[in-house]
Amino acid sequence: MHVAVLGTGMVGQAIAGRLADLGHSVVVGTRDPQATLARTEPDQMGNAPFSAWRDAHPEVEVATFADAAARADLVVNASSGAATLEVLGLAGADNLAGKVLVDIANPLDFSAGFPPTLSVKDTDSLGEQVQRAFPEAKVVKSLNTLTASLMVEPRALGESSTVFVSGEDATAKATVVELLESFGHDDVIDLGGIETARGTEMLLPVWLRLMGSLGTGHFNFKVVR
């Protein structure tokens, strides 16, 4: 499959690397490819620059958001929640139309410090905002409830855990479920329409407090039933 991964952070790197390892043709989209690849300093969080990751994954192409989306069958939004609508606008509605758009972002608002609050919640969600802004894209909210490394290697926990899909298009959700299973997910719950993204996005407050209490983000929710 031809996949565009929009975003060059930890989530984008994890998803792009795993998809490439699985044999997909992957293009990472970024605002300014030259600038992204030229950066050699660690980011604010102390993470290695994208260029270092790219050196280890030469098979992954880097392009503008629009070029990446235009060439893809499936698009993954791995940008931050605050940037999502702008990034998808730069990717272009025409380049997203008719395609599966996997939205991993969470609408975290860090303006008042840590832990962040949610900029949209309860009566709306970022997933719904994306679907409304790009009505011809087949938005599937997923993978926003666990840390990047576990999104793509859930078996690293040594025990089954759960991920969720929310979206209006059954075929698009089936495509995403297949992708999730190829990552190693063996318990995918279809919550229903994109409205149900309100539920998974509102998991973030307890996720953040669990990270504080456990001292690690290396955990995931399992729905025991």
Place this chain on the structure above:
Amino acid sequence: MHVAVLGTGMVGQAIAGRLADLGHSVVVGTRDPQATLARTEPDQMGNAPFSAWRDAHPEVEVATFADAAARADLVVNASSGAATLEVLGLAGADNLAGKVLVDIANPLDFSAGFPPTLSVKDTDSLGEQVQRAFPEAKVVKSLNTLTASLMVEPRALGESSTVFVSGEDATAKATVVELLESFGHDDVIDLGGIETARGTEMLLPVWLRLMGSLGTGHFNFKVVR
């Protein structure tokens, strides 16, 4: 232990019955004990009236909120989120002072139908409202993330799952953890201060959508780590 359970619904019945079975001295608090016991019709949800449950648990006393709280060492708020502050006001600040107050309620707002939204969230929580309104009570938020029957019999799932405690007083939390363990809980995570109740209360939106998707409330979250 002398325990007051404030509220006569499914949660109050489950908690009061289990505590009585474990040998505690239990008083259920209600607005008007005579009226509560006189009711013989099922409620709006089709549940049997409290009097039928009471007939099966004659060892449990029924008293006003204030009388129940006055005689207790530990108080459980099993009222609805919308009624919580009023119920605790009727119980009386003096009767709650210095005591462990386990808050199980969720601030669900059904005014716009189902699924309900949250009347307080993200920058505040019902747990914090209770602690602010009754500063001399030792509020511990817990058990608000699973269905009543599993709160008191988690082993019915056949597999370990997780419950959380949030509160300012370490000794009060230790008392609650001991009580939870006596119910069968073997994975209790201390999230931190009462502020962390924001996280567990915001689990309700995904809980409600999971109930819709799974067709049952008989499930619980496990934090796999």
